[in-house]
Amino acid sequence: MKExxxxxxxxxxxxxxxxxLYVTAVVGFRISGRRTVGEVSPYDFVAAVAVGAIVGRLPxxxxxxxxxxxxxxxxxxxxxxxxxxxxxTRVGRRLVDHPPRLLVARGQVLDDELRGAGLTxxxxxxxxxxxxxxxxxxIDFAVLEQQGRLSIVARAPAG
Numbered sequence: 001m002k003e004x005x006x007x008x009x010x011x012x013x014x015x016x017x018x019x020x021l022y023v024t025a026v027v028g029f030r031i032s033g034r035r036t037v038g039e040v041s042p043y044d045f046v047a048a049v050a051v052g053a054i055v056g057r058l059p060x061x062x063x064x065x066x067x068x069x070x071x072x073x074x075x076x077x078x079x080x081x082x083x084x085x086x087x088x089t090r091v092g093r094r095l096v097d098h099p100p101r102l103l104v105a106r107g108q109v110l111d112d113e114l115r116g117a118g119l120t121x122x123x124x125x126x127x128x129x130x131x132x133x134x135x136x137x138x139i140d141f142a143v144l145e146q147q148g149r150l151s152i153v154a155r156a157p158a159g
Contacts, residue, residue: 010062017066018059024070025051028077041147043096047080097146104142107155117144128152 028051051073058069086092101117103110103124114124124136127150133139141153 014059017069018055020066021055021058021069021073024073025055028073041097043080043083047076050076100146101144102141103144103150104136104139106140107137109136119144 054069054073054076058064058066058072083092083096087096101113103113103117103119109121109124111121114121119127124142128134128136128139128142131150131152133152136142138155139152140155141151143151143153145151
């Protein structure tokens with residue numbers, strides 16, 4: 001029966017650790033700014049997954065205290081904050097961020113750039129449809145931005 005329901009005093013501490021780690025993670029992400037949740041880049045995603053793993057595993061781990069979870073969580077959030085700051089340098093930006101890619105220029109799809117971005121023509125068509133564009137010939141430029149969003153510059157009306 002103990003395997004099924006556990007040991008009640010331990011369950012209380014599991015709940016306490018879960019709540020404390022959750023609050024710690026929310027405070028840490030709040031301090032790190034809106035980028036973490038609002039604009040997901042690869043390093044933001046890794047931080048979110050790591051925090052989720054820590055918050056999800058440590059409360060039920062009998063061999064890990066809240067303090068161990070706190071230190072682990074703070075280490076991940078500190079590295080995330082450091083990477084965020086490093087992005088403000090030219091070298092750091094090159095290491096962390098993908099450069100914007102021009103995918104459509106004056107209505108012409110740039111296949112080499114599309115390949116370089118790891119996108120197929122079908123991927124581009126889907127992204128364009130998301131902006132209400134069914135024909136790339138009708139736009140001036142389409143740029144795949146650093147965070148993976150597509151920016152479109154419409155063609156100026158003739159005349």
